[in-house]
Every structure is written in structure tokens, then in C-alpha cells.
Amino acid sequence: MTLYVVTIPGTLLSGLTPEARTELVRALRGSDPRETELGAAEDLDLLTFYPDSSAFSLRLEVEAADTAAAEAQARDLATGALRKVGLSADAAPLGDPVITGIAGA
Template sequence: MTTYVITVPGTFVNGVDDAARSDVERRLRPRDPKNTDLGESEELSLLTVEEGGMFSARIEVEASDQASAEAEAVQLISRALRDSGFPEKDAPLGPAFVTGIDREF
């Protein structure tokens, strides 16, 4: 298995307040890339929100290949958003991509 840091971009269509943002971050915290060597050295943020609602979520995923890691990341982030009150239409996601590969074991 390989540990990947995956970035998934998206947009909060109607914006996001601090409480909702904190809730999304709390749900993703177990997958925080700062727990990896890459995340720590690159100072990767779990969730970055830009003016206008565009965001990037970066999480750590263990998978056997890149495609599986990207698919799992999208599922985890979608679930965190949905559980925080953001249905897909209010926080659509873009394509996931590998930010880095931390280690193989």
C-alpha cells in the first residue's frame, strides 16, 4: 500500500461560514496530510477556501494505486461535505489529483 496526499478542488456555491468550514475540517481531520512527512514539510492545509467560495481539500489516503486513492478521496470529501450540510449541488467537486506520494510499505 502507498500513502497518497490527494487534492480535490471544489466550490461552495453559496459561500461558507466559519462554523460550517470548521465542521468540514473536523470531519476530515483524521485524514489531515500534516500527519505525513510530505504534508508536514510542504505545510499542506487540510482545507483552503478562497474568496468566491473556491476551495481545495487535501487529505491522506492509503491505497494500492493512484486511481483508487483519488476515488476514495472524492468519496471521503463528499461525505464530509454532505454530513456538514452541503449537498453536491451546493459544493460541487472537481477532479481529484495526486499532490504527493508519501511512502510505500
């Protein structure tokens, strides 16, 4: 198994309260790339919002056998966390996951 850092872009089409943002980060705890050597070295944030935009990126660490499994696992984690804070697929559509780092096993 290999540790991957996967970046998933998204767009918020409805608001996200500070409480929901905190809960989203909490729901993704354990997938934070800062917990990996690569993520710490690159100073990767779990959740990034872009100024003057409704766009965001999630960077998740997952352990998987290959890149396809890593991308699928990261998408599942992101989707589940967004749903947990009340954001449907229509309210927070996600783009395609991209492998942005391989940290090793």
C-alpha cells in the same frame, strides 16, 4: 499500500458558516496531510479557501493500493464530509481529484 496526498478542488455555491467550516475540518480529521512527512514538509493545509472567490481545495491523505483507488477514496471522504455539514453536490460541486504527493508506506 502507499500513502497519497490527493487534492480536490471545489466551489461553494452556498455559504459556509464558521461552525460548518469547523465541523468540515473535524469530519476530515485523520485525513489531514500535515500528519504525513510530506504534508508537514510542504506545509499543506487540509482546507484552503481562495480570496475573493468561492473556490476551495481539500488536501487529503489516503492509503491505497494505486492512484485510482486513492483518488476514489479521497473523493468519497470529501463528499461524505461535505454532506455531513449540509452541503449537497449542487451546493459544493467538486472537481477531479489529483495526486499531489506520494508519501510512501
